[in-house]
Amino acid sequence: MSKAKTINLTLKVWRQNGSSGIGHFETHQAKDISTDMSFLEMFDVINQQIIKLGGDPIAFDHDCREGICGMCSMTINGNPHGPDRETATCQLHMRRFEDGETLVVEPFRARAFPVQKDLVVDRSGLDRIIAAGGFVSVSTGNARDANGIPVPKLDSDLAFDAASCIGCGACVAACKNASAMLFTGAKVSHLALLPQGAVEKDRRVLKMVAQMDKEQFGSCSNTGACEAACPKGITLENMARMNRQYLAASVTSR
Amino acid sequence: MSGIQSTSGPGFFTSSIGKKYVVGLMAIGITLFALTHMLGNMLLFVSPKAYNIYSHTLISNPAIVAIELVLLAIFLVHVAFTIWTTIENKAARGNRKFLTTKGAKSVSWSSTTMFYHGVVIFFFVAWHLKTFKYGTNYDVTYNGVLMRDIHRLLVEVFQSPFYVWSYVFCVVFLGYHLNHGVQSVFQTLGFNHPKYSPAIRKLGVAYAVVVAVGFILQPLYVYFFMKQ
Numbered sequence: 001m002s003k004a005k006t007i008n009l010t011l012k013v014w015r016q017n018g019s020s021g022i023g024h025f026e027t028h029q030a031k032d033i034s035t036d037m038s039f040l041e042m043f044d045v046i047n048q049q050i051i052k053l054g055g056d057p058i059a060f061d062h063d064c065r066e067g068i069c070g071m072c073s074m075t076i077n078g079n080p081h082g083p084d085r086e087t088a089t090c091q092l093h094m095r096r097f098e099d100g101e102t103l104v105v106e107p108f109r110a111r112a113f114p115v116q117k118d119l120v121v122d123r124s125g126l127d128r129i130i131a132a133g134g135f136v137s138v139s140t141g142n143a144r145d146a147n148g149i150p151v152p153k154l155d156s157d158l159a160f161d162a163a164s165c166i167g168c169g170a171c172v173a174a175c176k177n178a179s180a181m182l183f184t185g186a187k188v189s190h191l192a193l194l195p196q197g198a199v200e201k202d203r204r205v206l207k208m209v210a211q212m213d214k215e216q217f218g219s220c221s222n223t224g225a226c227e228a229a230c231p232k233g234i235t236l237e238n239m240a241r242m243n244r245q246y247l248a249a250s251v252t253s254r
Numbered sequence: 255m256s257g258i259q260s261t262s263g264p265g266f267f268t269s270s271i272g273k274k275y276v277v278g279l280m281a282i283g284i285t286l287f288a289l290t291h292m293l294g295n296m297l298l299f300v301s302p303k304a305y306n307i308y309s310h311t312l313i314s315n316p317a318i319v320a321i322e323l324v325l326l327a328i329f330l331v332h333v334a335f336t337i338w339t340t341i342e343n344k345a346a347r348g349n350r351k352f353l354t355t356k357g358a359k360s361v362s363w364s365s366t367t368m369f370y371h372g373v374v375i376f377f378f379v380a381w382h383l384k385t386f387k388y389g390t391n392y393d394v395t396y397n398g399v400l401m402r403d404i405h406r407l408l409v410e411v412f413q414s415p416f417y418v419w420s421y422v423f424c425v426v427f428l429g430y431h432l433n434h435g436v437q438s439v440f441q442t443l444g445f446n447h448p449k450y451s452p453a454i455r456k457l458g459v460a461y462a463v464v465v466a467v468g469f470i471l472q473p474l475y476v477y478f479f480m481k482q
Binding site for chain 2: 106239241243
């Protein structure tokens with residue numbers, strides 16, 4: 001194994017006390033950072049230094065640190081989750097950066113994502129979109145036979161691709177309109193593609209889009225910034241599917 | 255009652271997706287108009303007579319006023335809905351200056367600046383109508399039919415380098431607008447499939463280049479080769 005390299009970085013980190021406070025950038029020197037660290041581990045190191053000096057550590061969201069929970073949410077030099085495609089912040093490693101680089105770290109910004117503290121934002125708007133219809137209604141009773149409903153392999157693959165959305169909100173942060181359509185498109189798609197979810201697809205798309213609008217996310221102008229920023233590679237195809245389902249559901253609803 | 259309750263959400267035309275559909279559908283009308291307008295203008299390269307007769311045929315059609323009103327309505331609805339969504343989108347973004355994505359996560363310039371070229375095109379169209387449609391009315395007679403000599407006005411207007419280069423500048427913006435617009439309409443209407451999407455993107459670029467280059471050729475030709 002090669003010996004780990006270390007780098008020094010300058011970080012300009014967004015600090016904000018509570019949702020009503022006025023934020024500002026605070027500069028921190030990150031010294032002797034191992035290139036084998038993840039981006040979040042670097043923040044752990046910096047926070048340790050801040051705590052030792054009696055300061056207030058930088059608040060940031062994180063949980064699984066293996067790219068599947070959707071909690072980490074940092075905008076690094078304008079890119080949600082940093083410079084690499086299909087990589088969440090927790091899976092971004094310091095070897096990706098050059099010695100002496102300056103990084104601007106901000107929260108996932110949008111009006112619908114109020115900052116709670118520093119880099120932590122409230123993304124419960126996305127949860128409310130799910131709660132509006134992003135589920136399959138199941139009657140109580142015995143569990144069904146897993147193979148009782150045939151699902152074509154291709155449909156199951158497409159549904160799985162859509163279901164791999166971790167709801168992190170990078171699409172919203174990347175969008176110049178702060179639109180949540182990629183997220184909603186993924187959630188609408190993954191259920192509508194399966195027979196268990198297809199029965200409720202019309203009501204689902206109407207309810208979820210209504211909730212998305214109510215949360216005051218912006219409208220989509222098809223720039224594709226969401227797709228580029230998505231750590232899970234959710235495609236615009238899911239959004240096109242939502243658009244046509246929404247049209248069909250709107251014109252046939254009664 | 256279990257399950258997803260039936261909805262009484264906002265109406266289709268006030269929903270975020272409904273507004274997209276309206277903008278996209280209106281754009282189809284304008285996009286096709288831009289192509290036919292460009293192709294009609296190509297008669298400039300045939301003869302002044304062909305150009306004038308084509309123009310006369312269009313404006314002497316009894317339905318022309320109705321058609322013009324429909325076209326104007328399409329244009330204004332497109333503009334109104336985009337202003338409406340742009341205001342909402344700016345508000346949704348929040349107050350802080352927005353850092354744009356970069357590198358592997360960057361997106362095309364034309365897609366993020368649609369509103370701005372839209373503004374340029376809007377004022378260009380107004381100016382263009384004032385210059386030509388409501389410009390000086392010269393007369394010419396072909397085969398005993400008195401008609402408007404729009405060709406003469408055109409040649410006269412395009413002697414001005416200011417007008418020629420402003421026209422070229424605005425049409426380049428129209429090209430950028432179409433570059434994103436054409437493929438965007440397909441996405442909005444729900445056409446996105448790995449089989450067709452690469453071709454749709456190429457179609458968008460080709461459409462923009464053909465329309466913009468076509469429109470640009472005409473003033474340049476008059477300016478450089480039809481000196482009065």
